[in-house]
Amino acid sequence: MxxxxxxxxxxxxxxxxxxxxxxGSGDIAxxxxxxxxxxxxxxxxxxxxxxxxxxxxxxxxxxxxLHNWNISLVDGTAAAxxxxxxxxxxxxxxxxxxxxxx
Ligand code: FES
Numbered sequence: 514m515x516x517x518x519x520x521x522x523x524x525x526x527x528x529x530x531x532x533x534x535x536x537g538s539g540d541i542a543x544x545x546x547x548x549x550x551x552x553x554x555x556x557x558x559x560x561x562x563x564x565x566x567x568x569x570x571x572x573x574x575x576x577x578x579l580h581n582w583n584i585s586l587v588d589g590t591a592a593a594x595x596x597x598x599x600x601x602x603x604x605x606x607x608x609x610x611x612x613x614x615x
């Protein structure tokens with residue numbers, strides 16, 4: 514059964530950056546946008562597995578550091594004309610604390 518787990522304080526995630534959480538199914542990148550929205554994606558680009566946590570966040574997308582694909586933080590899909598999708602996870606922020614559903 515999935516459950517919410519407190520993982521990091523919001524202020525510990527740099528704006529337009531991310532923190533990586535180790536999970537049983539692989540690393541999960543927690544992203545923070547310029548408007549303090551938080552998203553969680555499997556830390557693997559759908560192209561060739563690049564580390565999305567090291568990419569650049571803009572709007573609600575992250576640009577993969579390897580070949581510049583743009584991946585949606587909302588649903589993990591690659592922006593056209595590229596195709597693919599990485600897994601995304603539910604996150605929420607309560608009282609400055611980020612919770613992840615795994
Ligand atoms: S691995 Fe991400 S764009 Fe190629």
